[in-house]
Amino acid sequence: MKSFKGFRLDTVNHLLWRNGDRVPVAPKGFDVLAYLVEHAGRVVTQDEMLEALWSETYVNPEVLRKYILEIRKALGDRPDKPEFIETLPKRGYRFIARVADESGIEPGASATSLPTGEHAKGETVEAEATPLKVENSPAKRTLWKLAITPVLALVAVAAIGAYFRPGRSAANASSSNNTSIAVLPFADMSPAKDQEYFSDGLAEELINDLAKVSGLKVIGRSSSFQFKGKNEDLRDVGRKLGVATILEGSVRREGNHVRITAELTEVDDGFQLWSQTYDREINHIFVAQDEIARAVTGALQVKLLSPNSPEVSSGSRSTSPEAYQAYLQGQYFIARGQDKRDLDNALSYSDRAIKLDANYAPAWAQRSQALRTMANLALIENTEAFQRARESAQKAIALDPNLAAGHLAMAMVQINYDWDWEGADVSLKRAGLLEPGSAEVLRCRAHLARMLGRVDEAIELYKQAIALDPLKANFHLALAYELYIGGRYEKARDALQRAQDLNPQLSSLHLTRGQILLSEGHLQEARAEMENETGEWEKLTGEPLAYYALGRREESEGALKKLIASYQNDCAFQIAEVYAYRGETDKAFEWLDRAYRQRDPGAPELKTDPLMRSLRQDRRYTELLKKMRLPM
Numbered sequence: 001m002k003s004f005k006g007f008r009l010d011t012v013n014h015l016l017w018r019n020g021d022r023v024p025v026a027p028k029g030f031d032v033l034a035y036l037v038e039h040a041g042r043v044v045t046q047d048e049m050l051e052a053l054w055s056e057t058y059v060n061p062e063v064l065r066k067y068i069l070e071i072r073k074a075l076g077d078r079p080d081k082p083e084f085i086e087t088l089p090k091r092g093y094r095f096i097a098r099v100a101d102e103s104g105i106e107p108g109a110s111a112t113s114l115p116t117g118e119h120a121k122g123e124t125v126e127a128e129a130t131p132l133k134v135e136n137s138p139a140k141r142t143l144w145k146l147a148i149t150p151v152l153a154l155v156a157v158a159a160i161g162a163y164f165r166p167g168r169s170a171a172n173a174s175s176s177n178n179t180s181i182a183v184l185p186f187a188d189m190s191p192a193k194d195q196e197y198f199s200d201g202l203a204e205e206l207i208n209d210l211a212k213v214s215g216l217k218v219i220g221r222s223s224s225f226q227f228k229g230k231n232e233d234l235r236d237v238g239r240k241l242g243v244a245t246i247l248e249g250s251v252r253r254e255g256n257h258v259r260i261t262a263e264l265t266e267v268d269d270g271f272q273l274w275s276q277t278y279d280r281e282i283n284h285i286f287v288a289q290d291e292i293a294r295a296v297t298g299a300l301q302v303k304l305l306s307p308n309s310p311e312v313s314s315g316s317r318s319t320s321p322e323a324y325q326a327y328l329q330g331q332y333f334i335a336r337g338q339d340k341r342d343l344d345n346a347l348s349y350s351d352r353a354i355k356l357d358a359n360y361a362p363a364w365a366q367r368s369q370a371l372r373t374m375a376n377l378a379l380i381e382n383t384e385a386f387q388r389a390r391e392s393a394q395k396a397i398a399l400d401p402n403l404a405a406g407h408l409a410m411a412m413v414q415i416n417y418d419w420d421w422e423g424a425d426v427s428l429k430r431a432g433l434l435e436p437g438s439a440e441v442l443r444c445r446a447h448l449a450r451m452l453g454r455v456d457e458a459i460e461l462y463k464q465a466i467a468l469d470p471l472k473a474n475f476h477l478a479l480a481y482e483l484y485i486g487g488r489y490e491k492a493r494d495a496l497q498r499a500q501d502l503n504p505q506l507s508s509l510h511l512t513r514g515q516i517l518l519s520e521g522h523l524q525e526a527r528a529e530m531e532n533e534t535g536e537w538e539k540l541t542g543e544p545l546a547y548y549a550l551g552r553r554e555e556s557e558g559a560l561k562k563l564i565a566s567y568q569n570d571c572a573f574q575i576a577e578v579y580a581y582r583g584e585t586d587k588a589f590e591w592l593d594r595a596y597r598q599r600d601p602g603a604p605e606l607k608t609d610p611l612m613r614s615l616r617q618d619r620r621y622t623e624l625l626k627k628m629r630l631p632m
Contacts, residue, residue, distance in 0.1 A: 238267030
């Protein structure tokens with residue numbers, strides 16, 4: 001037991017007391033304080049403490065400075081007028097308070113009343129990680145002395161990489177995969193708070209970079225961005241996302257100057273594995289992004305990941321700062337949803353980025369995505385929109401064949417308009433090789449599998465997508481629909497409930513549940529679900545089905561007429577579904593032919609749609625599958 005100025009340091013139980021009250025200190029922070037107290041009166045260098053406390057792994061010196069700040073806060077110490085810890089620039093730290101040795105147990109506690117790892121009121125102290133067994137040559141230790149040079153990123157890689165080497169204590173290993181990471185939205189710390197698109201875009205670019213690493217679980221944007229603006233405990237965030245590490249940071253931009261702070265934190269114990277601040281001019285922003293991405297991806301590739309995983313490259317990001325900013329603003333509006341105004345803005349910014357730099361491949365891929373989404377929502381004319389979307393995707397691929405977004409954009413055109421299933425499969429396989437950790441690629445592969453009648457494969461792919469983007473309600477809804485068409489109703493209901501928990505207003509939620517209930521013969525419950533549907537065309541599709549099943553023919557016809565009057569140019573396939581369910585075969589094929597001519601995105605669902613079962617023995621059904629090049 002050591003005492004100094006009203007404090008007592010219990011080195012047996014790793015507890016700090018002040019006048020009988022326990023002072024919270026992180027486990028490793030306690031070790032730093034104990035080492036300084038043990039060597040009170042003399043200067044302790046930074047390298048000495050790193051060697052003593054992290055002898056078997058590398059740790060960024062920034063971590064040590066962080067703990068010094070936390071200790072000072074706990075002691076009420078001031079760096080400008082220190083009473084406990086004195087900083088000696090370029091030399092190290094010295095504990096300057098008078099220290100006395102004591103024996104015995106702290107007042108109010110006995111050796112049995114406070115077991116190691118516990119403290120008053122029953123709160124549990126997190127156990128410290130067992131150090132790793134890694135090679136620690138003097139030459140490697142001297143790398144830290146180069147921290148202020150341009151090789152900082154490589155040193156950071158070594159620092160994080162050692163943490164992930166085999167031999168780490170199982171007692172402190174995350175319950176989730178320890179090669180898993182979530183990138184939270186970077187905070188906009190700019191004075192005017194007008195750089196949200198820039199800070200969001202930086203985080204999204206890092207997600208895309210990390211998704212290129214084979215064997216690394218990277219949480220998708222939709223789930224990670226659920227925590228935007230929330231000050232949640234990282235352990236809770238990690239538990240909800242199922243990851244072992246979290247990358248977070250902030251962006252402060254003033255004029256052409258940008259300061260980016262990035263931190264990599266272990267979820268289990270809050271230990272900061274790596275942190276760094278980057279001061280750059282805006283025209284050097286890609287350099288900072290690459291350094292951050294390489295620091296993390298390089299570390300996670302050490303031994304546990306495939307040595308053949310692609311390295312992060314800035315090739316596709318070589319462009320002017322103005323074009324890049326326009327691109328980020330386009331991404332910001334695409335991510336906001338499917339509102340016409342947002343999509344118009346997204347298209348406008350992608351066009352601006354292309355005008356500023358016609359060779360910037362990501363902007364062409366973004367343009368393709370915006371056009372395809374607008375066509376699917378019938379916000380612009382179908383044929384012309386998909387032609388422009390195809391040309392934009394082709395341009396993106398020609399400019400950068402290694403850009404996954406270009407191949408993904410092409411696949412979506414091939415699926416939604418061309419009905420080129422083989423071509424889409426090739427495009428998705430290429431995108432998957434380039435970004436094996438992309439939840440969106442998995443979603444598109446699942447969608448393609450369903451079109452081709454491979455329902456079990458689609459279910460498994462959606463499960464994989466959900467593992468990477470667990471808080472995206474649409475993924476759970478899509479899985480529920482796959483389970484429904486596969487006849488697995490109970491599991492479908494579970495997936496629907498998860499989707500509803502995440503987004504109670506999600507369109508198609510009640511329609512899908514209503515279809516399940518119809519299949520099970522629960523007609524009144526199905527009607528209630530259809531009437532509670534939040535999507536307009538979805539509700540008008542579901543109601544005529546439920547009313548018909550209940551024998552309420554006039555109401556079914558009335559609801560169908562509303563659907564035709566409002567959505568005949570957008571929902572030809574859904575209109576055909578109603579006629580098929582009601583046994584009106586000729587009418588069903590009449591609208592299916594119209595869906596085919598209109599290139600309705602729903603038309604390829606013909607092969608797997610349970611509502612179309614009554615048509616499968618008709619020769620026109622087989623002929624239509626052939627026209628759409630779908631397997632028999």
